[in-house]
Amino acid sequence: xxxEKLFAQQQILKNRIGYNGEDRFEKLVLALLVELGExxxxxxxxxxxxxxQEPRNRTLEEYVDGLHFVLELGLDINYKNTxxxxxxxxVAITEIFIKLHYQISSLYQFHVEYGNGxxxxxxxxxxxxxxxxxxxxxxxxxxxxxxxxxxxxxxxHERQNNGY
Numbered sequence: 001x002x003x004e005k006l007f008a009q010q011q012i013l014k015n016r017i018g019y020n021g022e023d024r025f026e027k028l029v030l031a032l033l034v035e036l037g038e039x040x041x042x043x044x045x046x047x048x049x050x051x052x053q054e055p056r057n058r059t060l061e062e063y064v065d066g067l068h069f070v071l072e073l074g075l076d077i078n079y080k081n082t083x084x085x086x087x088x089x090x091v092a093i094t095e096i097f098i099k100l101h102y103q104i105s106s107l108y109q110f111h112v113e114y115g116n117g118x119x120x121x122x123x124x125x126x127x128x129x130x131x132x133x134x135x136x137x138x139x140x141x142x143x144x145x146x147x148x149x150x151x152x153x154x155x156x157h158e159r160q161n162n163g164y
Contacts, residue, residue, distance in 0.1 A: 104127060
């Protein structure tokens, strides 16, 4: 997966949307948390009360919806590391979802207390790495993720054309 390419594509969409309100960061954080929940809901693996715990077809789509917001947060803090992560951890998917909620909430709290100060990149780096690990643990290849991102990015541009 070419992170530099994905960040560049997200920058184009960000510029096109053009929203720069004071509440931008908090809205991005909330949007990411919502998409993360939607991805978990499509994955279904935590639903021990259900006989149908098989992932649904929309899991990858929901995952890349969240990836859009992960990248957008990185752009907002001027994150520059586009080196590929070497993901080797075997972590339960449920644990990854919970860890991401914590990391995203911590990033938000850090931003509220300190702005774009020291340590924000490290907090974001953890989110990006954990989010990529989630994709891998969900069974998606980096190529599948990149292609699904590009497909959804095209949909997002079309939505902008149509006043979504």
